[in-house]
Each structure stands twice: as structure tokens, then as C-alpha cells.
Amino acid sequence: MKVHLTRRYLFSASHRLHCDELSESQNQATYGKCNNPHGHGHNYALEVTVSGQVDPGTGMICNLSDLDRSVQSEVLERFDHVNLNARQEFAATVPTTENLSEVIFNILKQSFTAAHLEKVRLEETMMNSFEYAGGAELRV
Amino acid sequence: MVYLTRKCEFSASHYYYNPEVSAEENQRIFGKCANLNGHGHNYTLEVTVKGDVDPKTGFVVDLKALKEILNREVLDGLDHRHLNKEVPEFLRQIPTTENLAIAIWNRLQGKLHVAKLHRVRVYELPDLFVDFYGEA
């Protein structure tokens, strides 16, 4: 039986949305307040969905503590309480939550192999959330 | 096609233990959940059904009928129970959230004559949930 399991994590980070290829006024027009020079921060909520067959011996698709450990060491330690613009992952891209979703998906795809990574969902605020399934369509 | 989700809650106790492996191995795999005295959760269940809107009633499903089926097939048997000791599916199977979602799907499938079952979602904690779509 194939089951999907979702775990939710929290982290806080700052960013500034700014594209070097655009002029100052174009940046202002594109990003508004998010372009303010010293940046701002969010409490992000990250939901990681993995899928797999239920192991009859454990009743689980993967051990939750393994998933927690991967997310902790590969994602939260990288991005919690940092300035995203200063991270090498965003050396060439703007740390929008779209880009952050893709970065986190790709990191976990590499580092967590105990179950199939379906998607990540990232809430930037209570009003905005983003989902990335490695390019696949989302499932209802 | 419209999807409709009904939410309900139940509280139950359980423990995770595989009698085929040693106590140490159970401890290693399941940690605190292996304590044989058990512990409990407030579960949230979301059942999603799908169907075409009936042109006369404007409904995909009669919610009252759906609620009755959920009460009879799921909540009456799980709410305020010890899953390992009182719920037939878990006498021989570990009552993880994964297995719980599958068991609830199986209880509803076939009984849900009012609409087509699409997804069973079980929250064990606000930050941990499982989805089952009836896939092999």
C-alpha cells in the first residue's frame, strides 16, 4: 500500500528581493517593500511530503526520526536564522520563496533516500504558500 | 467534478511494538512509542470524496449521510479506544498513522455508496499527517 506522509517544520530567515540585472527603479517596481535595502524576515513553515510502501514490520514508510534528522541537518541548519541572500545557494538567484522551494526540494532529493520525495510546501506568511514537486503536477 | 472534504476528530491511545523483534530493537525503531503502557493522540481525520454535482440538489454528497457513515464506520470504533487492544485491524498490525489511514480507507470503501472516496488524511499531530488514496 502506497502512502504519503507529510511532516511540518519551522524556521526563520531574512531575505531581500533584489535582482542585479534590473535598475533601482525596476527593482522597486518589481519587488516593492521586499526590495528595501536591509531586507526583512519571515517565519517559514516547511512541509515535506514523502511516499512509499508501508513496511509490514514497522508499519511505517520510513522512520520519522531519519526524516527529521535529514531535514534538520540539510535544511534547517542551512537556512534557520540566516540571511538567505548571504547563502551560496542564492549566489546567482533571488531568494524568493519560489526559488527556496526548489532549492529545498533538490537538497532533500539528494540527501533523503529512505522514501520517495513527493513535494515540498513552503509557507512564507499566513497568506502565501508555494509548492514544488520536482516539476510534476500537484496531486489534490 | 467537485471534491468535498469532511473533517472530524477522535482520540485514541496506542503503542508501537513488533513482537517479532527484540525489546531493544523495538526501542531503537520506535523510541518512546514502544512503551507498552501506550500513549494517546487527538487525531484529526479528513475524508475527501468526489463526484458530479447533482443538478437538482446542488450537492456532490448529502453531508448528513456522509457524517452518519463516518460516525458508524470509523468514529464509533476508534474514538476513545486503545487501538492495539480494541480495534480488530491492529490486533496484528502496528497502529501507525500510515496503517490507520489505510484501515479507515478500507472501512469506508464500499460503505460510501453516496460518493466516490478520493483521499483519507489522518493527522496524528498538527505537524504530522498521512494521506492514502487507495493505491496498491
Ligand SMILES: [Zn+2]
Ligand atoms: Zn503515538
